[in-house]
Amino acid sequence: MKDTHSPDRAMTTTNPATEEVIDTYPLMSDEEMHAALDACHAAFSDWRMTSHEERGKVLKAIGAKLQERKDEFAALMTREMGKRLEDSRDEIDLCSAICDWTARAGPEVLADETRELQDGRKGVISKSPIGVIYGIQPWNFPAYQAVRYAIANLMAGNGVLLKHAEICTGSGLMLRDIFEEAGLPKNLFTVMLIDHDQSDELIAHELVRGVTMTGSAKSGSIIAAKAGEHLKKTVMELGSNDAYLVLEDADIDLAVKTCVAGRIYNNGQTCVNAKRFVVADKVYDAFVDGYVKAMGEVSLGDPTKEDTDLGPMARKDLRETLHEQVEKSVAKGAKIAVGGTMPEGTGYYYPATVLTEVEPGQPAYDEELFGPVASVIRAKDDNDAMRIANDSRFGLGGGIFSKDEDRALELAKQHFDTGMVFINHFNLATPEMPFGGVKDSGYGREHGGFGMTEFINAKAITLPG
Numbered sequence: 001m002k003d004t005h006s007p008d009r010a011m012t013t014t015n016p017a018t019e020e021v022i023d024t025y026p027l028m029s030d031e032e033m034h035a036a037l038d039a040c041h042a043a044f045s046d047w048r049m050t051s052h053e054e055r056g057k058v059l060k061a062i063g064a065k066l067q068e069r070k071d072e073f074a075a076l077m078t079r080e081m082g083k084r085l086e087d088s089r090d091e092i093d094l095c096s097a098i099c100d101w102t103a104r105a106g107p108e109v110l111a112d113e114t115r116e117l118q119d120g121r122k123g124v125i126s127k128s129p130i131g132v133i134y135g136i137q138p139w140n141f142p143a144y145q146a147v148r149y150a151i152a153n154l155m156a157g158n159g160v161l162l163k164h165a166e167i168c169t170g171s172g173l174m175l176r177d178i179f180e181e182a183g184l185p186k187n188l189f190t191v192m193l194i195d196h197d198q199s200d201e202l203i204a205h206e207l208v209r210g211v212t213m214t215g216s217a218k219s220g221s222i223i224a225a226k227a228g229e230h231l232k233k234t235v236m237e238l239g240s241n242d243a244y245l246v247l248e249d250a251d252i253d254l255a256v257k258t259c260v261a262g263r264i265y266n267n268g269q270t271c272v273n274a275k276r277f278v279v280a281d282k283v284y285d286a287f288v289d290g291y292v293k294a295m296g297e298v299s300l301g302d303p304t305k306e307d308t309d310l311g312p313m314a315r316k317d318l319r320e321t322l323h324e325q326v327e328k329s330v331a332k333g334a335k336i337a338v339g340g341t342m343p344e345g346t347g348y349y350y351p352a353t354v355l356t357e358v359e360p361g362q363p364a365y366d367e368e369l370f371g372p373v374a375s376v377i378r379a380k381d382d383n384d385a386m387r388i389a390n391d392s393r394f395g396l397g398g399g400i401f402s403k404d405e406d407r408a409l410e411l412a413k414q415h416f417d418t419g420m421v422f423i424n425h426f427n428l429a430t431p432e433m434p435f436g437g438v439k440d441s442g443y444g445r446e447h448g449g450f451g452m453t454e455f456i457n458a459k460a461i462t463l464p465g
Contacts, residue, residue: 235436237441
């Protein structure tokens with residue numbers, strides 16, 4: 001049994017803007033972990049018997065409580081991972097919208113289906129909850145990442161465990177408190193303060209019926225393999241290197257403005273950030289001129305200040321990795337058009353950066369740059385731009401800029417090998433539409449009703465005709 005009183009059995013959160021320690025949290029012992037799992041399963045056993053409408057009332061109350069505590073929660077998220085205060089508030093608004101939409105749509109999505117069978121019998125499909133769902137979530141959206149899978153599974157009637165990223169432990173605990181203050185039964189949503197070895201044990205436990213994870217492709221493959229050993233279904237929302245195509249007929253001013261926002265949103269630390277900008281040769285110079293100028297005007301600074309465009313990266317090691325990727329790309333032929341210099345002083349800051357002459361073999365082309373660094377790639381023409389966009393092991397999102405929206409829609413449907421495509425705009429997520437990717441970006445879907453049915457038992461019941 002692990003000793004929770006040992007100094008190395010604790011997690012510490014640090015403000016990335018000031019490098020000051022925020023708080024320290026003791027990890028659970030093995031005994032405490034198992035007790036928490038048992039309590040969650042017991043809460044699930046009662047919750048599964050409630051109606052969809054009853055569950056929806058609680059979810060709506062959670063959305064309202066999130067709004068009630070928005071300023072407090074937003075301030076905590078900004079302290080823990082450095083996102084701009086405005087972005088933190090927007091994140092809470094998205095979480096509330098997820099609660100409201102799920103409460104509204106859930107009863108229809110999860111309703112029994114009746115089918116007439118070929119032999120005259122009657123079939124009923126019952127979408128039944130399966131048990132406790134374990135979520136392993138990252139730090140970049142401390143509220144949203146947890147809410148995204150938790151609310152869907154609570155609507156489905158499941159219990160939910162959360163292992164949050166260490167650096168946003170406080171946000172995870174606040175979310176638990178908000179859920180319970182809104183009327184969610186105690187222990188139904190449980191935050192697990194555990195280490196990696198304990199997490200592996202949890203995945204293997206018979207009371208855990210499904211595993212969902214958001215993170216890197218490398219981590220996802222490890223977690224999926226561990227779950228697969230025990231025949232546990234998984235949903236994997238993994239990294240990406242999203243390409244935004246600037247076609248020959250694009251509105252360049254719109255493309256520049258949108259691609260700046262798409263690259264620096266959430267301090268550039270989002271799986272669906274616009275990362276690669278694939279530009280047709282005909283408009284390449286015009287786009288690059290405008291884009292480099294706009295990225296050079298991005299203000300880097302205190303994430304609590306209204307005039308700040310870009311806050312710090314979440315951790316020191318993440319900044320170091322990003323800078324190393326930039327340097328390796330330059331060594332292999334990429335050019336720094338703006339930025340690319342590690343700032344001195346306190347805080348894990350990195351400037352808005354643009355790399356041009358990006359080609360295969362460079363980290364800026366092949367890898368995900370998880371920070372405010374844009375990779376601009378020249379394409380011969382529109383067809384070549386689509387080829388380059390798909391020349392990636394990732395496939396989460398992407399974008400197309402074109403004045404011909406019908407043509408862009410056709411390209412998105414027939415040719416873009418991603419889970420999501422945004423035409424003439426950038427977007428993170430919306431409750432009404434599915435969220436997820438293909439290839440090394442993972443599998444399974446959240447939002448749009450799809451998340452509510454990932455971890456259910458589609459139970460086939462037949463009756464005589």
